Structure formats: structure tokens, C-alpha cells
Amino acid sequence: MPKSDAPSPSRAGRAAPPLRAVDGRVPGRRGLATRQRLVECTIELLASSPYRDLKVTDITRAAGTSPATFYQYFVDLETVLLAVAEQTATDGQQLVELIKGQQWKGNAGIGSAERLVDGFIDFWRTHRPTLRVLDLLSTEGDRRFRQIRVVMLNGMTKALASEIEAVQGSDCDVDPMAMAGALIGMLPQMAGHQGGFEAWDIPFDQVRESMIRLIYWGVNGPKVPKR
Amino acid sequence: MPKSDAPSPSRAGRAAPPLRAVDGRVPGRRGLATRQRLVECTIELLASSPYRDLKVTDITRAAGTSPATFYQYFVDLETVLLAVAEQTATDGQQLVELIKGQQWKGNAGIGSAERLVDGFIDFWRTHRPTLRVLDLLSTEGDRRFRQIRVVMLNGMTKALASEIEAVQGSDCDVDPMAMAGALIGMLPQMAGHQGGFEAWDIPFDQVRESMIRLIYWGVNGPKVPKR
């Protein structure tokens, strides 16, 4: 089990996050401001150029500072991306509210699925560049990014799994976490490849409709033939 | 402006692809052999190190040649990855056979879905490093890679869409291509994040089971409540 060494600085109520600079000392006001400026410039640049073309030099130029300053706060390029991703991931926790305690049966169930899908698509749209990088680096196998991605989706998955359990009771013949994971995992996929569908003349609102149905089916578990 | 000079050599039935070297000339036997050697070394290296760490130097070292030779056949690192991806994508066309002309209703339908899922997972396993890069660069927005990904999945999607149409007739109230796109798009997602599920103690065979059901439902389209 990969120990989470990231101190999850976003978790509310915890003790103050250390957030040390590379030399081990705790930055003061000005330092934190500069650090934050670097993070924001990174997000901005990410929106306009693909991640693999992003250079440390670009970030420092945009922030009006020098390369050495960058390395004061981040050990390398990936580390700042990690900070960016973490910021976005905690934002994503709000999506859990679209799952927990909703109605999932019958007519209302379709409505809940609809809100979930729309909420996710909207979330993706506003955070597109960042989420793309997160997806990118986690599929590539970087544990730190995969961890963040997992944490982000884990809340949603657990919530949806418990809804599935509530709906199907002990009748469900597939692990609720697995089904929830499949459904939740589908969402970034769809949102991310939206352009791909449109390039093929598949109207995206029809894809949206398909996702809604798949979620509805996944949660309610219509009977399937035995093998 | 980077002119797309890649003549899409995968398209069957077309005239023989020129496959020129960077200087515009058509390579002979020996040239093609070294080119192929470079491609194969790239695939091999991709299996052991993440794509962003892959250097041209590494490839040429592995192939026992010099950097200049590399640039004789590929304008840059991405171009060789493009060749690698193209090779894999045409391989993937065999998966269409797991869709076309299968039974999708009732008991046999579950079997077909099962074969499709297993076939895809297996395909992914054997081509993992390459497909990861393909997914990576296409989500990043590179048109050339997205094109390849689309061509690879397009065959499957069209096949599945026509099966959906055959099963549901004019009853289906969602665009078959959209539903097929959603289902097919789900597959790389699942296969790619297999490690993610296991890190979370979700048994992957349960995820597999979920995918099978989702495909079954997607194709057969159980009734859902009206809004």
C-alpha cells in the first residue's frame, strides 16, 4: 500500500500544513505570495500550451521572476503541477454532494443521474487544462498524481457505491464499489474526449444522454441473464 | 506551419505509401531496416520508462546508431511515436471481429459482451506502453494522435452502433453512435486504470463484470422512466 506522504494541506480542520520550501524552512508572507503566483501562472500557461511544452523558464518569465526563485519552492516542474492538481482535486469534492442522499429509483433517479453528469461536465469544463494534466500524468504511472486522482474520485465512488447498496440491497450481484468505480471513471473519459465525439459528428448531448442512462442502469442494476 | 505529411499509410486499398525520409527521398532496403529498428527500439524503451523521459539519444543508443541517423527518418521524437501508434492501431482493428455479427440479446448477449471486454483487456495488456502513449498524446490535444485513436476506435464504435441498431430497431431513444462511443470509450479507461482499482482494493474481475453488464445494458437498452 503506497503510503500517502503528501500532507494533504487542503484537509480542513487538520493541524497547520508545514509547507516547507526546498531548503526546509517555512516561508513567510512574501514567500507564500510568490509561491502562489508561480502556481497561478502555471495554471494560466497550462490553458494555452500543452504540458510537455511547458518549461520552467516560461513560468518564471510569466511570473516576472527568475528560475532560481522557482526552485526555491518546487523541486522540479512536476512538483508545481502536483500543487496545481491538489488544488483542483479538493475543489472536486463538492461533486460528492450530487450523489449523496439523492433519489436513484424511477423518474427521480434519471434526474439525479442527469445532475451528476451535468455537474461533472461543468466541473471539467472549468478545470479542463488542470484535469487534463492530472489524467495525463496519472495514466503515465506517476504515483503522486494517481494518488491525487484517486482521492478526487474516491469520494465520489464511495458515495455512489453506498447509494448502489441502498438501492439494490443484498440483491446486487456485482461489487458496488466496482460498479461505482466503472461509472465514475467513465465520466472523465467522456468529458475529456468531448472534442473527439464532435469531430465524428456524434452530437455530444446524445453522449450525455447515454451516460445518464448508463449511470441509471448501473445504480439500479436491471436483471441480466445468467450464464 | 507543420504540414501534415504523414500519408496515413494504414488506409488499406490506397496506393503504396511513399514513406519518404526527411530529405524527401525514398529509402531503400537498408534504410527501411534501420528505420524499423528505431521503431522497435522505441517500443521496447517505452515499456521500461515513461514517455516524457524518453530521449532521442536513448533510442539511438539502443539501436546502436547515431542521433543524426534518427533525424534521417523522423523529424522529431513525436514522429516516431506516431509510427509506433499507427502500427498498434491497425493491429487493433481485429477487435471489430468481436463485435460484428455477434448475438447481443439474452444469455448469448452476455457472452458476447464478455468476449468483447476480455478481448479488449487482452489487447491492452499486450500493447500497454504504446496505447498509454497514444492515449496520453491524444488527450493532450495533438491532432495526429487523436486521429489515430479515433480511427482505431471508430471501427469498433461503428460496428457496435450497427449492432445496437439491429437489436433495438427504431425503438432506441438515444443515438446508437453516441451510446456505442460511450461504451467503447469506457474500455480503454478501465483497462488503463486497472492498477488504480487494485490500489483501492477493488477486485478487477468485479470491474470487468461491471463493464460486461454496462455493455449489455447499453446494447439492449432496458426501458428507463420518462422525465
Place this chain on the structure above:
DNA sequence: CATCAAATCTGACGCCGCATCAGAAAGTCT
């Protein structure tokens, strides 16, 4: 088989981004 032109390969080079360090500048306390 000796010759030569085309094809293929390579060593060496300039360029640029990475990452570091010593020291300058700015801020803070007494």
C-alpha cells in the same frame, strides 16, 4: 573486379533549457 555515384551513416558542433550556487537586495527587529 575496379570504378563511381547514390545511399546511408556519423562525429562534431551550436543552441537552449535545466538546476545550482554565491552573493545581492529587501524586509524585520532592536
Place this chain on the structure above:
DNA sequence: AGACTTTCTGATGCGGCGTCAGATTTGATG
């Protein structure tokens, strides 16, 4: 103001990128 800490930066060595002129191999020809 003086002394100390925090923050920032110019200069620098290193390593990969991509190019060129020229060396080496191939194989067609007389």
C-alpha cells in the same frame, strides 16, 4: 542606524536537441 533573516537573482556547468559536412557502405556498370 546596525545586525540579522528572508527572499531573490545573475552567472554557470551540464546534458539533450537537431544540423551539417564529410566519411563509409552499397551495388550498378563497363
